[in-house]
Amino acid sequence: MIEVTVFYYLVLSVIIFSIGAYGMLSSKNGVRLLMSIEIMLNAVNINLVAFSSFQGNLTGQVFAAFTIAIAAAEATVGLAILLALYRSFGTVNLRKISKMRW
């Protein structure tokens, strides 16, 4: 039986993070962009918790708890911004919200 070391968790974290990054960069829909960011935050949390667990230091878990709190705050503010954008542009298609260009 192969032992599950921290390495596996890190690879898992990288994969999930990259998926989230790809989603963040590619999605047209604002809501999906927010979801992608949540995915990335979760990847980071996996990292933190994995190291915490394997090193026997609880600080990483405390950090992860803080991250979750911040992520929640980010989600609320992000959604409120999205609503505001929707009200002024009539869409949440991020490709169309490109007033600040050359």
Add this chain to the structure above:
Amino acid sequence: MNIIVFSIISAITILSAIGVISSQRIMHSVLSLAVMLLSVAAVYAILNAEFLAVIQVLVYTGGVIVLLLFATMLTRSDLQLKREQPSDIKPAVAAASIFAIGLLFYIVGNNWKSLGPAVVGSVKNIGMLIFNVKKDVIPFEIISLVLLAAMVGAIFLGRKEAGQ
């Protein structure tokens, strides 16, 4: 920990994450995200971080997902959702893959063998950390302020202005 359990949970996590970014309908995305968050909670559980697993379920699947569902409905994103064009995803693929390669360089290059499973985390121990004046109580309280500010900000941004 059993490699099989880990593999199954990882597979669910990765697949649901892919589901989030690739579903046609935004509602499916949100539901995939719920699955993904729950499986991350499972990952925490197999890492002996049961407190975080609980928080994950409560905050994310209980709070954030509900929020996202509301947002989806309020912005009627479903009606406008179309497949991303190849020109849109090219930079995303390039950037994400370069970044992933960069990270993997660090992970693969290092020797992680020395780190084996260690102390079990417990709710009590985390509480001792968070509420200890000498440890993390100040960040913890500041987080509560951040949440308050986020709440106020969200209300401010979300409410309709008088003229509209």
Add this chain to the structure above:
Amino acid sequence: MIVEYAWIIPLLPAIAFLLIVLFGKGRKEGGGYIAVSLIGTSMILSLLTIAEVVLTGKGYESTGINWLGIKGFQFGLLVDQLSSIMLFVVSVIGFVIIVYSLGYMKGDHDVQRYYAEMSLFIASMLALVISSNLVLFFIAWEFVGLSSYLLIGFWYRKPSAASAAKKAFLVTRVGDIMLLAGIIILYINLGTVNIRELFVLAPHANVGMLTLATLLIFGGAVGKSSQFPLHVWLPDAMEGPTTVSALIHAATMVTAGIFLVARVYPLFTPESLMVVAWIGGITALMAAAMAVVMTDIKRVIAYSTISHLGFMTVALGVGGYFAGIFHLFNHSFFKALLFLCAGAVIHATHTQDIHDMGGLWKKMPITGTAFFIGAWSLSGFPPWSGFWSKDVILDNVYAYNHVLFAITAGAVILSAVYIFRLFIIVFMGKEGKATKHAHEVSRVMTTPLIALSIGALFSGFLVFFGLKSFLMKSLPGNLVGALDKASAISAGTHEYITYFSISLVAIGIITVWAVYSLKIVEARSIRHTFSPIHTILINKFYIDHIYLFISKKIIWNISVIVDYIDEYFVDGTVNGIGKLSIAFGRKLRKLQTGVVQDYAAWVLFGTGIILIIFKAKGGMI
């Protein structure tokens, strides 16, 4: 005691400058009374200072303020015997001229500016005189240059005045650059710019370096004191108000150059002194010759000034330290007097052409008498002041070199010729067309004339009251001995030279009398006989033409080439870089799509690249 407060002396006129600039408008005489009172106070203070230096017999040097923490840059005061003589000249003559201005400038529409600039001029000259440090000296020197520029161009609406101011500024600038270079050479090699420290270090310094430095410093004096070949600005400087000319010529600007040479006299090597002497001799003769043919009353006196500055320079050059300063002292009085008389004449006749004047003595007796005193003193006929200093100069020159003595003697004859020619044409003979309505000028103008007349008559007698031994105290002891030894050689011939110089002056005066008053020979026929010489003289030895040729033909063509290089090569490069940037920017701005995710993609991409590079280079982690 009082001498420690000498820094107030230049400060008061500077305050007058500020007050007049700020509050002079609308005040009576444009604030002229502010200038008179503050410059008068400054004069009293400087007289007290001089009295203290005379009584104690010691110079005073303040420790000075450290400037920028640079070694050797202590800005302080040096009031020694030489400074006190100059202080006397500058403050007394400056004050007299300022008082005279109250009458002369009455009714000019811009008197406020006039008094402000005059105050600045006097302030900077006073600061120059008492500075203990060549850098501070240079700063004051440049202030003198600036205020002379402003004053020569006082009537700047007249194109000739504007261009004369520019000419004065540019020509003296040539000298200023040389002076600065000289100061820098001294500082690099001796590590200080403090004048007295330089005196201590100079005897041990490299002679070649000292020669170069002193020649450059003398270059500054050539520019400021209008010696050949940079004398061209001075006659044109007559475009300013006559009082300004008087101030520039007698008390402030041109004497600054002589003072500079005297100030750093111990640094001069025999080689550089030889250059000084010959330049002075040539200037004296050339300028005197040109003065003979000029027909503008102020220009005659202007060339006379150049000639007399030449006397001072030649005196310093041949080792007659005392002779040069003594002549400067005497010259200040009679030249200021002559200029103020000329100013009075111009004020009365409204012309500067001497052929329109004539017979003015009867109309303006005080001015005429004063002018006569000035002319007598200037010509060097005994017993008035000009005689004493000229005598000492000729004495020293004779001991140095006989050719130079001949040149100087020629200049002496010509001095007598031009000044009495001027006097006879303007004040004697039959009335000219501008004379009819002339009348004596007001009291405020004649009083200064009388005061200066007294100075012009009697300043020479100071030589009997120990002026020489007083002045010599400002030099290091060993140098005094050397100078005394040199002058001892000429002691045997002294009396003959005195008789010789008196007879020279007498010949000059008699010739002029014969030609212009008795008309034994017509002036016109003499001019006709020597017409080539006359042409050369009236064209000022073509020096202006040479300068114009150099600037128009040579420098202009070089400038055209440089301009071409600038336009097509330098500008081409700069513009090319600019065009390249614009083209690049046109492409690059496409990056700003307005879509936030694209920016995020770049951030992520870049972070990934950096991670890979770090790992490849051995890694941060």
